[in-house]
Amino acid sequence: MIFDPELAEIRFGCGLSPGVAPVASRDEMLMRLRGHDDAAEQFPIAETEEILISVRRFAELRKLNRSKRGTPEAKQAQKAFRRFRRAHLKQRDLHFRQLLLRHITTQDGFRERLALFWADHFTAKGKNRAMKPLAYGYVESAIRPNVTGRFEDLLIAALSHPLMLHYLDQFRSRGENSALNKRQGGRGGLNENLAREVLELHTLGVDGPYGQQDVRQLAELFTGLSYRIESGFLFDKRMGEPGSETILGQSYGGAEPELAPVLQALRDLARHPATADHIARKLAVHFTKDQSDPDLVAHLAAAYRASEGDLMQVYAALLDHPSAWDDVLANVKPPFDYMASACRGLGVNPEQLAGWGAKPIRRNFIAPLRLMGQDWQSPVGPDGWEEADSAWITPQGLSARLRWAMAAPRRMVKPLPDPVTFASQCLGARANQRVQFVASAAETRAEAIGLVLSAPAFQRR
């Protein structure tokens, strides 16, 4: 296997950049990943705690606004609430800018890709305006720091985060025989949503060895997992179903509801062989191609099993395998990755982009992303974004990509680079004759740049 630095950046990183030299070896990729998270330090994004403060303030002002209705202070309370709401939602655009800056400047592109991959694997989103910005805190605090650890720790961090407990309705799920349910005369009840998705999406996979009874039992075991916007995660015993539960034949918990058996069940699920297969398949599809090599999947699953889910071992196995380095570019970049790699390839000046406010970020990135089919941080369901290339390269999706590629670069880079030079800058050895001809034949520089960014060789990785 010959290491190809350009392919490493294109397939496993954020794309080629005129200002950042490609990684020199597989060992360097792993070393950077094992090392400090420089990008997060350089371009900080709010952590959970900070965003929860804003969520609390939102709730207070909303409450005040409601309580003042019909009084002389109504107008003032409403104004204060609306002003805060706008600022609360706007912070997302600034976080988005930071994320983009990480992609543009990083020397540790594999980390950015893994953060996106795992955030998608554990898809969670705010279901109301108060909670929406928390999506950034969730990734920053629960996902990103854990992508180089053990899968079970990542699983626990994701599942105990307020956003996940909110998104999949866990925080209001209570046992039929819980203390709270009895006191309140049987109001409320069990919600299976999170338990089902943990088995189907997060661990064993939809074809995994579990049945409805396991979903039900896991849902009962999960009762008590909750949060408060004041204090974050909380195991609320009063909501917990007393007695033990049996999941995949294993018994968990005793008479009293407790957190420890919940965590044990999650660790056991994380180490299950079906989880190894499921994670291996997802990684292979995401980083190589939709119809990935079964041998690669088996290789990853073996590394996962042997290390009991030590993700660094699994990544090492991925970078080890010949089919990870297949010369043919296959997967289509999802819209965000497409945009971010275009900005990186253009050599967008980070200082300049760092000065952009919420409005240009929305107009130049968030709105076009939606047109490309990726409503950022709002995938339709808990299964996250589509992996299939055909889901993105639809007439509508491709049209939006082409239009963005024609219009966006000149707003970010002045003057635009020479198109032929740009082609080899962002495609490297993959700037074939066809691309070079197109780059030289277009009528204007902006068209030429847009066409190079539209090349399948740039849109695939």
Add this chain to the structure above:
Amino acid sequence: MAPSVLSRRKFLTRSGLLGCSLAASPLMTPVSLAAAPWDQRLVVIILRGGMDGLDAVRPYGDANFAALRPGLLAPSQPSGHDLDGFFAMHPDLGELMPLWHQGELGFVQAVSTPYRDRRSHFDGQDLLEAGTMGLGQRRDGWLNRLLQLQSGVVARTAFAIGHGDMQVLHGAAPVSDWSPDADLALSPQAEQLAGLMMQEDPLFASALSEALALSRSSVELGSMAGGDEGTQDMAEAMMEMPRAAKGKAHLKLAEFAASQLRGETRIASFSLNGWDTHSYQKRGLGAALKRLSDCILALKQGVGPSVWDRTAVVAMTEFGRTVRENGTGGTDHGTGGTMVLAGGAIQGGKVYGRWPGLGEAALYNRRDLMPTGDVREVAAWIMRGLTGTGQSDLENQVFPGLQMGQDPGFLR
């Protein structure tokens, strides 16, 4: 478009610039079109936000109604259009009165999905589009499952229109998606070069040629009026940041739907937003209803008389709203709601549904209109009539767990 004007597209086609890429598209080659599996047209409009059916179709004949809506029904307000001596249509639906008289417009009152109590838009819409008994049971949508049961379905058979995610059409059956404002405006040269660039990658090549073909059909609709005269305008349009259409975007959706339904498309679906009228409902709901009315009229005009006779338009929402007006001139999330039916295939001139009454004891949770029917049942009977799909398929596959009961006769 006047026939003497040589449109940009015609010019391109004639000059051969578009020739190869378009000829390569299976969509541009008439002989490759499979016969559509059925002839009738179905348009499903999702009204996102929770339409207040009690204001859209007002049960003024119910003795309890007026007292529940003192502000919304104040004497100073324009009263509605009487339908049948019991229900009256909202003033802003007035342009639909001729359809009502011709029997091409009907309503179903007091219907809902199986969704109860939480009253979240998010979950309510998920369930509406999944068409299941409970949340999280299926990831595909019921319109897609209908397609999965038919043979001869091609991508163009069904269209999801607009930028909103039409979960109702997601699934294993092929479906087209397009938004009228997704038009690809490229200079002739750029268009040719893009074709050349993508020529060797079938996924990209076919998406590009279809995007160009669909943009052309939008151009013919006049959505780019003024932009197709000179290449200078083209070049400028090409350099504009893509963004979703504002203003009369809803009309473009309906016009585009109609243009496809005139051809081989049998199902079109799109969303209309703006129904979440917690305050100043007089203004907000009126505007939303006007948009719905515009769309129905644009569909009728756009498909033409013969297709309209074979068309059913079904508009549905995730839930109704509270029967009582709230403190800010609006209504809050409720349960039982209203469906709007239109089209030449509809047996209109009638408000369907079993009216539960508005007395305190008749309400759901003492606050919402009690649902006496299931929106899925209405959709199922209409699809049964339009597509000939078997009842057991509808009850087991399309809407798992639904019992369709007796045919209420929504279709002519």
